[in-house]
Structures are given as structure tokens and as C-alpha cells.
Amino acid sequence: MEKTHEITLVEAINLALAHALEHNPDVVVLGEDVGANGGVFRATVHLREVFGSRRVIDTPLAENLIAGMSVGMAMQGLRPVAEIQFMGFIFSALEQIIDHASRMRHRTRGRLTCPLVLRAPYGGGIHAPEHHSESMEALFCHIPGLRVVTPSSPTRAYGLLLSAIDCPDPVIFLEPNRLYRSVKHRLFDDGKRIPLDRCLTSRVGSDITLISWGSMMQETMLAAEQLAQQGIEAEVIDVATLKPLDTETLLASIKKTHRCVIIHEAARSGGWGAEISARLMEQGFDYLSAPIQRVTGADTIMPYYQKENIYLPSVEDILAAVRKILP
């Protein structure tokens, strides 16, 4: 139970990885440049020095290989925690994720399982080149057998990642790279888990429910503060575990507020907001005073960075959606 200074989200990831490596001999960290370089975002910095190259492994440059080997290692009882350098480079791993990671338990009726974590930074807003700004979480959320988790703060990153590593099933752990260094929390390396499969209520309110996750939680909280100045109390829910979805918490909130805006960075159509919206409408229809709104990225390719600020949802976009459905 070591005291730490204020740390960033990426440092919290590093702390959680170190904690898991120290407390569970089955944990293995692998990926491109995770060793000497400590990861391109430094999420794995110093881990190899401390835990050795047998447990902190630089792989050849092949994401499909990283995923497939993680499946193999997990079936052998290891707990691979693999880094995919950016979400934009995870697509060649989808076959392994869909065909094997998510299915092995079902296929073998529990004989072989895949307790693995695939970590990937995601999202725009860091002025990066093409393919470094993807928000494709919805692809994973549609795959039965997976868990999809994304933290929105250093504290949540630490607690959720530890839970993801504990999880007996595969977890896609998406790290909002826009938040990697922009927020700091004081946090204790006490191994305290934040449970998966639960939404986290970041702000209590009774006038409207704002639902978001990952980096858009920043804009969402800012919007809630501005609304508060106007006397409107928004409840803000950080979904945190996107799949499976904690419908109960979300539903309870809209039963109270009767209004809801979902905010995500990903393209609108078929984004995870669609599922949340459809589900809340199905189960909470009689409580809704207005249609659920979605504030999202456009159904376009994320433009190169000069235009990414137009693409990314803004506080103003959220406020506009709220205004649209407030009485």
C-alpha cells in the first residue's frame, strides 16, 4: 500500500500493470515496443527492468500474432495482457478475437478459457497521423463473449484494469489516449479493484441523464457543470464497461430524469450509443418525455488532424442536444 503522487491516466495503467505482474505470477505483458521502450505511450515503462523479459515481452510486429498467441497463452492458464499500439492497428486481430478469444469457453463448454486482456489506446484529439484516432468500440461490443471496458480517469483506469486482468474471460480494454496525460489523480497503489459490468455515476442529478464513456466524459462533465449554472442538474453516467451493459443503472436514471443524451466520439450509425438508446427506449419508453439524443462523431472517416476538432463532439454540441429535449 504505497502512497503515490498525483498521476496521469497512463501512469495509472503502468501502476496497475506493475501491481498485477507483482501479485499474479501468471500475468504476462506483451506487445510491440513494450520492453526497452516502455510502450510508445510509456504505459509499460520500467516493467521489463523489474519483471524481466520473460514476463514483459517485445513481440514481432504482427497484431494478429499478438492476439493469437495471447489466446494460446491464456488457454495454458497464463494471463496475457497484450498491448495493441493503437486501436487503428487492432483490425488484423479481429479474426482471433471473434473466432477464438470470445468463443473458446463456449466451444469447449468451459474446458478451455481465454482470460486475456487486449489493451489499446483509442480516440482522437491528439493531432496524430491517420489511423491513430479511431473509436471503433462498437465493433467489439457486438461480439458475444467479450467484455469491453474503457476508463475515463486515472483512478478508474487503475481499478478497472486490475479487474480486467482478474477477469476469467477476454477483455478489450480501451484507453482514451486524449486523457493519457491531461488529467491527474492522487491514487494509492493498493490494488483496489473497480468492479466490471457496472456503470459509474459521476454526477447525480434529476433533470436529465448524460451517458458517456472514455475521453468524452470530459466534455460531458463540463456540459453538466454549465447546465448546473443554469439550474439544470444533470446526472452523468460513465458506462465504463460497455459490454455487458449495466442496463439497470441506466434505466434507473432515466426513470428519474425522463430525458437522456448519449455522447460518444465514434461514428454515429451503429455506434454503441445506438444500442443504449434502443435498449432504454424499449425498456423505459413510458418514462421518456422526449426522444433520447445522440451526440456523436459523424458517419464519415475521421478527418486528418487539421479537421479533427470539427469531427469531435464538443461541449456546445452536448448542450445543444440537451436544449433540444429539455421542456
Add this chain to the structure above:
Amino acid sequence: MEKTHEITLVEAINLALAHALEHNPDVVVLGEDVGANGGVFRATVHLREVFGSRRVIDTPLAENLIAGMSVGMAMQGLRPVAEIQFMGFIFSALEQIIDHASRMRHRTRGRLTCPLVLRAPYGGGIHAPEHHSESMEALFCHIPGLRVVTPSSPTRAYGLLLSAIDCPDPVIFLEPNRLYRSVKHRLFDDGKRIPLDRCLTSRVGSDITLISWGSMMQETMLAAEQLAQQGIEAEVIDVATLKPLDTETLLASIKKTHRCVIIHEAARSGGWGAEISARLMEQGFDYLSAPIQRVTGADTIMPYYQKENIYLPSVEDILAAVRKILP
């Protein structure tokens, strides 16, 4: 304008491919076993004999290669129509589809384009082994820059495939394999296109809107007939082009019926039904008398074939959903 007998859906695909090969010298058919074998479902039968092995090409066994080469060929002005043997084997091609096929026009601002068609049989119900029964259309529908098309009858297969091949942008063309041989239409090989981007109204009605696509159109039409016997007139819409979605037609229908059930075989959460539901609720909230219902596959792995009939939505499931929201 040759007269034909009653033909099946897979024969209609074959006819459309032959038509396209004959009328457009840029069209090239490629894939695993599409040559001498004429495809494992016989969709490409006789094409090599007629059009030669320069235009009907057996590829090495590699779906990522097929997709990547198609991107290259399309950028050179060819019109590759590639077969992926089953949708369950398309996942290794996703990287090429997401990173390049869907983006090349945007990336180069129209300098280079990807007019390609990736055909894949999909869906369950044919007692096939593992990985031969997937319905993962939602993955593609979330990718900006793609078109996703699925026919529900021989006539529609013929007309939509010809349009897909004409299309200056990439099309994922999903063929419901359960319907490959189960329905026959009399159809003329007249090259008549059915426009993309338009929903097809298969039955007019004013009491409730049933929205479906692909093989579930069978159960949906049967359900509509049973409802008609009870005096309930359902409007049945075959979405046909899933992306981009013809919101207008769908919205017009629910403005008339005030009630809606969406039926698809894919897993519920994050299925394309979620987008349709969310969008109709957003844009048609005031017209809805009851929550939109979804009748879908479970959020599970499609079980091996002994249990696939439990997994697949049935006429009875549709009727139950309708009953739930009828006044």
C-alpha cells in the same frame, strides 16, 4: 434479354455475375474455388469456362489477400467482385476493408477509388459446421465509406448485385445462404438493376411496420400473413441496403403505423436493429404509440447446429413481439 426458368437465389447471383462479366470488361471475379469448382455454393459455376481464367480467378487461400488485392485492382480501374467463402471467414479481411477499401476515396479526395464488391454467404439454418452461420452485418454497417447490401429473393439478388457492381464505391454484398435454394423466382436476364440505398416495401399495411432483411424476410412475411388472417395489416419493409440506411422510407411507414418491430438474425446488442430502432425513435418519437421491438438472435455465440433453431428468430417470436405492442 434472355428468358429464364424459375431460378433460385444462388442461380440469380450467378446470372448477375455472368451479366456483369459480359457487359463490363473491367469486371473480374476472384476468390477461393470460384474457378473449376464454381464456388462451394455454385454461385460462380461455369463462369470460368465462359470468361476465362484471366477474369475468373482462383486465389490462394487467404481472405486478407483477396481483400487487399481487390483494393489494388479497384484502384487500377478494375471492378473486382470477390467471393469470401462464408462470412465466418471474412474477419481477416476487415483490416483491408476498414483501413483501405472504405477510405481510399476520402484519403485521396477522389483521386483513387475502390469500386469493389465483396460477396459472402451469411446466416444460419443450414446445419453447417461452426463458423458457417455468422450474421455479422452490423460490423460492416458501422464502417463509414462502405455500402452493405443484402437481398432477400432471387429477383432482388439479381438486381441488387448488378447495382453493387456498378457502384463506384465498395459494397459488402451479403447473401443469405438459407435462401440460396429455398425460393425460386421466374426472372429475365435483362440486366435490370434494383437501386441501392432504398428500402423495398414487400407488403403494404397500416397497422404495424415489420422491418427485416436477408433470410429473416421469410419469417417476417409469414408472420405478416398470419397477422392478416387476424385482421392486422402489417407493412413489411426489406431494408435491402443496410448502409446507407433509407431512413425516409422507414420513417414514413412508422408515421403511418405508429408501431414497429425489427427482425434480424444477428446477436441483439449492437446489431443493426439497434441503429434502426434508435434512429426511428429519435426522428419519429411523437408518432410512436409503443416502444419499437427487436426480435433477434441472442447475445451469445451461435450454437452448433443442433441448437441453431432455438437461436434463430421464429415466426412465433415475431408474432409475440407484435402482440406485445398492438393496442
Add this chain to the structure above:
Amino acid sequence: MTITPAVHIPLISYLTADGQLADSSPKCAQDFDQLKHYYKNIQLSRLFDKKMIALQRTGNIGTYPSCLGQEAIGCVIGSLLQAEDVFVPYYRDTATQLLRGVQMEEIIAYWGGDERGNHFQNNPQDLPWCVPIATQLTHAAGIATAFKIRKQDHIALVTCGDGATSRGDFYEALNVAGVWNLPLVVVINNNQWAISTPRRMQSATTTLAQKALAAGISGIRVDGNDIIALHEVLTTAIDQARAHKGATLIEAVTYRLGDHTTADDASRYREKAEVEKAWQEEPLRRLNHYLRKFQAWDDEQEKNWQQACEEKIQTAVNNYLAMPPQAAEDFFDYLYAELPAELIAQKQAFCLKAADQLTKN
């Protein structure tokens, strides 16, 4: 400037198609107990394979990929691996699996569309069938990595077809096996066809074994119908892997005597003459000739063994047919370690539906 580097990988072969032994042949050629063991297991898997096709034809199971003609490879792999090793099959591995301890009932159940076929009660560390071509290669590399991390002396052995060598993951797995010096053996069942695509249309290489050179690992080409050559080559490769001396790629040259699967009709795309020629080279016949020449096998033994096989097979079929059906909710219960809250209602709905369907039938 010479720009095509030369490479020559010979075919290792000792027992000719008509059962003659080459002059210099390994010790195991005289180990008639071992050879009889192989003979009997080829015969057993061939008879079982035949029964599987019959079960498909009568609607008792679904599509089945016969391993007719390739059984020698599987019998040697299945016999030489140790219990703690992990066998990573593709989908045409009936022969190997029987020797690894997979029960006939399990094999029938798997191809009969029942997940319980993957229970592998006798060999729970082995991987189940793998349908998406070549995706199992990286699993084997991961398993071998786990052995290496834990400093265990086990190995992983993975099989695939000739078609699989066109897929990227095939190379990715070989490459990592080389650079990490993994305890891994990769065996290509080069049966000359990938459905309708002949071997020559997959790759311009003279051999598939030479693909090992792209990974810096050992590469051997062996007559996959020659049990003696297979025994020698696989022993060497497995020993090498176990001694942490490097991974090996083995190309076992054989022939797919049957259709690709029961859903295929190979007469659409290949010549009868080619198949007839291949029948002259299949593994059982040549081993039979050889054993008989040395009085290690006779008609009486053949008759008794076949009868024993048939009985064993029929018992398994009966057991399979008597299996109670899987519970409908199983596909919910084995999805996650614990059923997530959001799936509880879905599970109930599907259970009701299953009960409903049951009453209706």
C-alpha cells in the same frame, strides 16, 4: 547477378508404394511391434472415418471431412506426442485425435453439431478442432511460449493443410517460433488439394517445407504415406523441440483420397486417373505388404482386428445415439464464467422457446 537463391529440400522416404524398404533405413523399420501398432491404428481410423461418412449420409451428423489417405501422419503424431504435450489440430485429424484419447463419441458429437464433442475428457489440454484455416498456428505458438516461460519441457504440435500455407498467420507463427526458439512442431498435411484448388495454385515454391527458411527454422519434407519415414522425421523434430533446440516445419506429402468433405463432389474438379494413382500410394496398403513380407501380419489378424474395430465403432455410435440432448440454456451458461445480468432475461426467453419447441415436436 543470380537473383533466385538455390535451395533443395529432399523428400525423406523409405518404404516404397509397393512395400519395399530402401537400403539405408532407420531402426524403427525393424520394430514390428511399433509398426503393427501403426497399422492397426490406421485401419481403425479408416474404418471409423468410413462410418462417419455413413452417419452423414443417413442424416445422423452434419458435414464431415474425411481423413482417408492421410491417416499415417496422424497415427505417428498421435503416438509420439507425450500426454503433457499439446496437440493443436486443424479439422482433418481424426486419426491423430483417436490416438490422443479423443473419444469416438466426442468426434461424432462434434460433427453432429454438439459442443459436447469438445469435452476431450481424456486429453483436456489438447485444443478442439479449428475450422478457420490457419488460425490455430498462432495458438500453438502461444502455448509453446507458455511452456517456455514456465520452463516446462512440453511441446506444442500443430497441423494444417497445404492450403493453409497461403495464409499470413501461418508465416507469423513460424516466424515467432524461430525468433523465440519455441518448442513447436508444425506439420503440413500436403494432401495436394484445398477443396478444388490444387497445390500448385497455392504457391510457386517447389516444396512447402522450404517455407521454413522464411522463419529461420528447420524444414523437412517427408513422404506422408510412409510410416517409417514419418516416425523418423517426427521423432527428430519432437526431440529437437523438447530439447529447446528449435522449431521444425514438416511437409508431409500425401493425398486426399476422398472428397473435401461430405458436402463436396471432387469429381467436378479433379481427374479420376489422379485419384486412382494415389490409391496405389496410400499408406495402409504399403505397410500391409511390408508387414506381411516379414510375417508380422496375416489374414487372420486382419479379420480379427477389423472385427474389433467395427465393434468399438458400433459401441461408440450407439453411445452417441443414446446421448440425451444438450440443454438449451447451455449456450448461455458457457458464454462467460458467470452469466452477466443483461443476459438473464434473454436466457429465460430462449429457455421458454426451447421448451415450446420441444413440446411441439
Add this chain to the structure above:
Amino acid sequence: MTITPAVHIPLISYLTADGQLADSSPKCAQDFDQLKHYYKNIQLSRLFDKKMIALQRTGNIGTYPSCLGQEAIGCVIGSLLQAEDVFVPYYRDTATQLLRGVQMEEIIAYWGGDERGNHFQNNPQDLPWCVPIATQLTHAAGIATAFKIRKQDHIALVTCGDGATSRGDFYEALNVAGVWNLPLVVVINNNQWAISTPRRMQSATTTLAQKALAAGISGIRVDGNDIIALHEVLTTAIDQARAHKGATLIEAVTYRLGDHTTADDASRYREKAEVEKAWQEEPLRRLNHYLRKFQAWDDEQEKNWQQACEEKIQTAVNNYLAMPPQAAEDFFDYLYAELPAELIAQKQAFCLKAADQLTKN
């Protein structure tokens, strides 16, 4: 039983690090006009590269991957390809692209986060930069296939890094190039590092060129800092491809003298001494020595040329800085050939937002 097949691929090299010519060297070693052309273009791209880093440091563009040290490879490729050929780059190809006709303004714009950088007004058939490693290889194979289908005598030439050779698509593309005999040349820029991962951690093979053996195509290993060897090797490979005599994999051995990109700090993971040694072997210096020895280059020429380069570069930078911004709606308008109905409303909303942001700034 020998199970590791032997293969030896020599390094082709004529001009030593200190500018000495090997005894038997090709004709082009005497073609001083050609050599000067190379020298000048290496110099130009090096100066431009330096400016790009400066532009990044001053916030005018985003992340940029320097090609410092690898320019010889690009200059030879860019000079030997014909206009109708298609060049398929990776992302570290500034030198090649300048010679293909990509405008400096376009290069700056691309790395400055502006899609207009991909216009390639002078070489519209070339592919744009490719960021996802190795995914461009199969495009090149597809383009070469199109040439073959149409019986055109063009070729496709694709580049990648040493790290890219670990990805499956690298092998898939080589393999199809072999089996379809495609007019394709694949050039690996083996600069010894893939970000922080050294070459030896990618593959156990002695050479990367030998990976050609897995595809049955030609494989050559060449000193990528030796313009004379590069000229010879690339001429041979390109001619061979154009004559429909087969694809070639070329491993050009060089060194990444700079950081991986401007976002990287290579001192975290590699020794200063290694970099210092590599500076002794870089291509410009040795060519400079050689040219000067034969009085083909002198201080005056150097000064004039550098000045000409600087002017050209500054003009391009000025042009770039003067470019009006892209219209906000462009990312809608270039998504499909025609904007689908469902996107019209979205486009309007985003245009309003863009206008709003504009007024606020």
C-alpha cells in the same frame, strides 16, 4: 538427418563506406551523370527531411518519420521506375516520392494533417502513404495483377520496413506474386529498427531476403547505402518484372539514423555508439568521396546545389503556409461518389459547427 536447409544470400555491395570501389563493379559506377543525379537527390531529400523536422518542432506539422540515412534506396527507386509504373510507398519514402513527382507542398500537407497532401498531381497513379504496416503489400500485388490481366508492361514497386516482414500480409503478397508470376518488386528498407525493436527480434533468419524462398520468387540482399549496388540490383529486378520473368524481393540494408518519428526518442533504446558507427556508413558521404575522387563534384557545386535546394524547399514551405484551409464539408464530400441521403443532415450540422468554430477563433 539434416533438418535445417542451407541457404546463403550474399550482400551485394560495390562502394565501401569510405568511397572505394570494389574491383569488379558494374558499368553504372562510371556513369557520373547518373551518380551526380543520385547525389543531388539524396542531398535534396535530406535537406527537405531536415526542414520537415523543423516544421514539426515549430508546430507547423504533426508527427513526421524522417528518412535520414535511407535516401539512397528511395532515390534509386524513384529514378528507375517509369511514369506508368505504380509506386506503392510505406510512410518513410520522402526521397522516392520527391523523384516520382510528389510535390513538397503535398508532402508537407500530408504530415500537416491535410488530406490534400494525397493529391499527387504529378503522379496520380501512385498510391498515397500507407500507415498500417504491411497492408500496402497486397495492394501492390493487386495492381500488378491488373497489369497482368490487361497485358500491360507496367510494374508495381512496393516498399516496407524490416518490421513489416513479421506481418502475415507481407508473406501473402510475396506468395501470390510467385504463384501468379506478377510484375512486382518488393523492397524492404531494412533500417535495423522497428521503433525500438531491433532487427534480430523480428526474425531468426540470417537475412530478410531469404524470405523470398517461401514464395518461390527471387531474393536479393543489397547494401542500401551503396548507390551503385542499388542501381544495379533494382535495374535487374525491375527489368525482370517488366519482362514478366518474375517478382523479386530486395532487402536493402541500411540504418535509421534519426528517431523513429518526431514523437520518438531513440536514445531510450539504442546505443549512441551504434548510431555513430552507422553515420560512417551512410550513403551521401561515401558517394561524395567517390565523386570528388573523380573530380565529378567539388565544394562550389556543393554550395550551389545546397543553396538551390534550400530555395526550392523554402518556396514549398511558403506555398504550404499560404494554402487556404480545406473546407470543413470535404470530409463528407469525398466519402462516397455521391453523398447518401442520410448524410445530408449530418453534413449540414457539421458545416454549421465548423462555421461556428471559425467565427470563435
